[in-house]
Amino acid sequence: MIGIKGVASFLPENCIDNITQALRFGESEDFIQKKIGARKLPRKTGGDDTSDLVVYAVEALFKKYPALKRENIDALVVVTQNGDGEGLPHTAAIAQEKLGLSTSVAAFDISLGCSGYVYGLYVLKGFMEAVGFRNAVLVTADPYSKVIDDGDRVTALLFGDASTATWLGLDAEWELGPSHFGTDGSGSDYLQVKEQRLQMNGRQVYNFAALRVAPHIEELLKTANLSAGDIDAYCLHQGSMAILEAISRRFPEIKERFVKDMCHTGNTVSSSIPLLLEDRLGLEEWNRIIISGFGVGLSWASALLIKNRRKQ
Amino acid sequence: MIGIKGVASFLPENCIDNITQALRFGESEDFIQKKIGARKLPRKTGGDDTSDLVVYAVEALFKKYPALKRENIDALVVVTQNGDGEGLPHTAAIAQEKLGLSTSVAAFDISLGCSGYVYGLYVLKGFMEAVGFRNAVLVTADPYSKVIDDGDRVTALLFGDASTATWLGLDAEWELGPSHFGTDGSGSDYLQVKEQRLQMNGRQVYNFAALRVAPHIEELLKTANLSAGDIDAYCLHQGSMAILEAISRRFPEIKERFVKDMCHTGNTVSSSIPLLLEDRLGLEEWNRIIISGFGVGLSWASALLIKNRRKQ
Numbered sequence: 001m002i003g004i005k006g007v008a009s010f011l012p013e014n015c016i017d018n019i020t021q022a023l024r025f026g027e028s029e030d031f032i033q034k035k036i037g038a039r040k041l042p043r044k045t046g047g048d049d050t051s052d053l054v055v056y057a058v059e060a061l062f063k064k065y066p067a068l069k070r071e072n073i074d075a076l077v078v079v080t081q082n083g084d085g086e087g088l089p090h091t092a093a094i095a096q097e098k099l100g101l102s103t104s105v106a107a108f109d110i111s112l113g114c115s116g117y118v119y120g121l122y123v124l125k126g127f128m129e130a131v132g133f134r135n136a137v138l139v140t141a142d143p144y145s146k147v148i149d150d151g152d153r154v155t156a157l158l159f160g161d162a163s164t165a166t167w168l169g170l171d172a173e174w175e176l177g178p179s180h181f182g183t184d185g186s187g188s189d190y191l192q193v194k195e196q197r198l199q200m201n202g203r204q205v206y207n208f209a210a211l212r213v214a215p216h217i218e219e220l221l222k223t224a225n226l227s228a229g230d231i232d233a234y235c236l237h238q239g240s241m242a243i244l245e246a247i248s249r250r251f252p253e254i255k256e257r258f259v260k261d262m263c264h265t266g267n268t269v270s271s272s273i274p275l276l277l278e279d280r281l282g283l284e285e286w287n288r289i290i291i292s293g294f295g296v297g298l299s300w301a302s303a304l305l306i307k308n309r310r311k312q
Numbered sequence: 313m314i315g316i317k318g319v320a321s322f323l324p325e326n327c328i329d330n331i332t333q334a335l336r337f338g339e340s341e342d343f344i345q346k347k348i349g350a351r352k353l354p355r356k357t358g359g360d361d362t363s364d365l366v367v368y369a370v371e372a373l374f375k376k377y378p379a380l381k382r383e384n385i386d387a388l389v390v391v392t393q394n395g396d397g398e399g400l401p402h403t404a405a406i407a408q409e410k411l412g413l414s415t416s417v418a419a420f421d422i423s424l425g426c427s428g429y430v431y432g433l434y435v436l437k438g439f440m441e442a443v444g445f446r447n448a449v450l451v452t453a454d455p456y457s458k459v460i461d462d463g464d465r466v467t468a469l470l471f472g473d474a475s476t477a478t479w480l481g482l483d484a485e486w487e488l489g490p491s492h493f494g495t496d497g498s499g500s501d502y503l504q505v506k507e508q509r510l511q512m513n514g515r516q517v518y519n520f521a522a523l524r525v526a527p528h529i530e531e532l533l534k535t536a537n538l539s540a541g542d543i544d545a546y547c548l549h550q551g552s553m554a555i556l557e558a559i560s561r562r563f564p565e566i567k568e569r570f571v572k573d574m575c576h577t578g579n580t581v582s583s584s585i586p587l588l589l590e591d592r593l594g595l596e597e598w599n600r601i602i603i604s605g606f607g608v609g610l611s612w613a614s615a616l617l618i619k620n621r622r623k624q
Contacts, residue, residue, distance in 0.1 A: 011351055084401075088423075088503070089611075095497065105493070111421035124421070126438030130434050182417070183413075184406040193397065195398075287386070296401045
């Protein structure tokens, strides 16, 4: 059975100081701390395109896991809605060449935003099992700085650039358990790019997340026949501190199990969940994790990750 | 096991007369017939966006297969590199709403071109099996008319608009057998959109297809432990008549089993293979089909479809 063998990431060194930026918009440090949650927002340099962010994350994965050999990678999947160029070709093909991967690699992009990592795990796991692949890499790289208007208070304070790479393979420490998905295109214009500029209806996106996500997690718990207290940690998409507060309030007894860690990254779209997992999958005390992503589409996805006890 | 239960399609009524268009470029009817292969090129009307093409194909699927109920669809996947809008949101979410599908539908786009249908089948089958879905629809809708410069002889004579919808589910008449995939990003600029205009290096794309595809099919036959003569039909991406001729020449004894049917469609990108399958999956004498798609990326994919004898 295919599962998660490891996660690595890339964060650009170049950062926006979000406190300084907030003052420019007439916002306070308190607002940044309590509502946004990010004091720093990493920004890729202009010379780097999305495929370069893919390369940096995958190279970090190779460095962290020497057992993963470049020549053994069967598939490379990139979750992005801000790829290189203008729609075609796909970024995964460009990255295949930059990474020096075999031409027998299967490569494609998945177009999803903040729900994309959860989807990507199950899509790639399923694809690998359907075609008999042994090792694959799931990359998230969706640099919103390409489409953010620095003068737009709603988006400029929120999003950071990042990329992550997740190694999927056999005999993994973490297995993919039950999952739930959802889509509501009636909210498709709440978060969209128009005339090359990101537009966000912050109120509507907040309402959507505050109303949809907690019940979705409850449904997942029901499917898994578990209660909220049976889960060691909730690694949700780090949309904003206000959204995380609104969702975790719905689970008052275990509120502190909702990981909040976006102070130095901001909302990194599909990279936020793997950024949380990167250093935490090794925690001995964690046996069950719920992940949940939600955003553009509107689209949402929640899943249970289960530690493989045979691997311990 | 998840397989193919049916295929339906949408072809815009509005068509370009490719003979007339050829004369404008100083090309002969003979050239159109023998090298291009398409006398007509369907063109979507300006009022229809990609998500509308998705809707038309899925509605055609509902009409053709009354057993497929709207409320039973678990996932909607759209293969496109020319979706609605500018990258985000994904077209599948917009189509979820236009089709009135449940908000519990899993929906995403796959960014791939002419290899996209073969990939899409295995990605969606795998995803469904990984998460326990029973019914899903794979849509291809990549209207190149959105990015074609009518004055560009290389692309204007070649591409037609179309969309298709494939029902994947349990107890299907056709099962998905062995598959092979490939990617070579060193040719990523042979077919790309720049400044909202499709650019194609026709010679390089032809060489790639003429050289790569036949050996790829041979590899697949080897994996399946079959010889070329064991396959009833070869349904390849209808890139151009010249490409189909070059590939089929490599199989001289069974050359006539390569289906050539693009006269009224042109090269419809990821829709070409399902357009071939739509009316042929019911042929009694067909038990094994090889499908193969190749193009933008560069990317290629070949697979064996096997008739489920228990269903006969």
